[in-house]
Amino acid sequence: MTHLWWARRDLRLDDNPALLEAQSDGPAAAVFAWTEAVHLWSGRRRAHLARSLWSLRDDTGGALAVARGRAAEVVLAAAQEADARVVWAAKEFSPAGVAEQQAVSEALEGDGRELRLHGSPYAVAPGRVLKSDGTPYRVYTPFLDAWRGHGWRAPAERADPDAFVSLGSLDDVDLDQRAAHGDSEDPIDPHHEFREERLRAALEDFIDGDVAGYAQDRDRPDLDATSHLSSALAFGQVHPRTVLAMLAPLRSDGSRVFQAELAWREFHADTLWHEPQARRESLTPVLAEDDWETGRDADDAFVAWRDGRTGFPLVDAGMRQLAQTGWMHNRVRMVVASFLIKDLRLPWQRGADHFRRALVDYDHAQNQLNWQWVAGTGRDAAPFFRIFNPQSQLERFDPDRRYVQRWIPELDTPEYPEPLVDHREERETTLRLHKRAKARR
Missing domain, CATH: 1.10.579.10 (DNA Cyclobutane Dipyrimidine Photolyase, subunit A, domain 3)
Structure with a gap:
């Protein structure tokens, strides 16, 4: 039975639990929904997305389909074409992500199909790190201690780049054209990397080198002393669990501070999960x-x-x-x-x-x-x-x-x-x- 992988903020083959589940019974189909929301992005960000999808499509032998439309419509059409009764995806926790996966789930259920969520963009999913009384942490430092105490799974194995089936008839987004259109609005930094293997190599270089001085140098904009990992995390081309596993053998102040910086990302996601109004509303008033x-x-x-x-x-x-x-x-x-x-x-x-x-x-x-x-x-x-x-x-x-x-x-x-x-x-x-x-x- 063919399964379908719905790619979201996890544009990678390494350490991708949802994709591995989709491939568990053999080759899987794969689809990404190019929604209307993407058109509100900057040209530069759209160009980066197009190039990242192009790279992932290349890594899957051209099998990844990128289709225009609402996610519910795109994923349902892809499941029907692949005759997939089960669709696998990483779980999202932001208000928009939750609403989107609910719409996809309902569309699939109406057609006798099922959405299964496995994994997330975080080392520890929002909502899991709680105080002893079951309430969420409001202060970062105790959250950090509890987050470290909770721990995280080891990275998952790499998905099989050859275990995909094509959805060619659904693939209606010209990624080269999208990248060119984005570049015409906002020329992208020529040093901005988007290929998974090169991002992994750059991460390894950082872990082997600059992370040692990260505690002292991370606040210096005149120095090239940061990881430049934020885009890869945002698009899911590298999972934070992979980064944490690479940091684990190190005992430097820099590696521990870098780990703590990753925890800020997880703390903010946890805050938004518990208090979704924080996307627009101040949680504490400061001025009239x-x-x-x-x-x-x-x-x-x-x-x-x-x-x-x-x-x-x-x-x-x-x-x-x-x-x-x-x-x-x-x-x-x-x-x-x-x-x-x-x-x-x-x-x-x-x-x-x-x-x-x-x-x-x-x-x-x-x-x-x-x-x-x-x-x-x-x-x-x-x-x-x-x-x-x-x-x-x-x-x-x-x-x-x-x-x-x-x-x-x-x-x-x-x-x-x-x-x-x-x-x-x-x-x-x-x-x-x-x-x-x-x-x-």
Whole structure:
């Protein structure tokens, strides 16, 4: 009996439990639904998806079908063509992912077929790490300890690249054309990798090399000291369980800090699973609604922030790096977010929406909850009174100004704008408004 694998955020052959289950009775069919939601992505992110699917199709001997339409329609049509009574997929936990798999399940059941969910994009699925009283953790550090104590399975074996059957008649997405269209909107970084085997090789190089200094160097945007793994995790080309297994033999401070950074991704997914309203709503209020800036001046300030024209070099360099590459160093992400929320007093949702449109490595739970962390509105958030000083952050983490000079060629010339605001004054105003809002609650 042929089974069908519904590819989602798991575009790989390595360590893919749902795909292995689909192949358990012999060759499996495989399909990816190119939905309308994809068209809302940045051109750069769509181009990366198209290339990743192209690579996976190549690895499956051309068998992976990529079809346009709602997931429920695409998966049902694929199951009918393959005569598959069972469809296997990784379980999603985000609100949109849950709704999508429910729609697919209902469509299959109406045709006498079944959706079976196995595995997830996480080492430990959301909802599994709980306190002794059965409630979720609200603070990251005890979650991290419990997450480590819970542990995770060893990576699954590699799926058989030759054990696929074709769904040629359903394959109606020209991936080369999609990549070209995406490139025409947002040229992709030529160093951005999308092939599974090359991503695995780059990960191995990082584990064998730079991870040793990760604890000291990860906050330095002027150094190439991070894993650049975020896109591979977002698209499921590498599973975090694979990364954790590679880290396990190491005993360096860097390897342990890197493991803890992976745990942040799982903590945010767990938070969104328990509190789905966090995708748009602040979990903790920090300012009165009428204290956020609105109107023409607020919109002009947002555009200056978006375009990297605030007059604060670290903020501007980060936003220009994002615009040109679809990626930004994590330390700089925190600085630009703090500036938008606490210097310009614009709601975190505006920044989160811009990142959703611009990031290649966009991950819904990570994006929304990281913004809430900076805003001081999340479950375990930085205190609202922690306001990053863009200048002191520059001096501390880009001491030779190599990062800002790379992204701002007109720096230190009359063409570079004066600071958009006075950071000290805006900090004092924001803290005063926060204190007043707390007193009113």
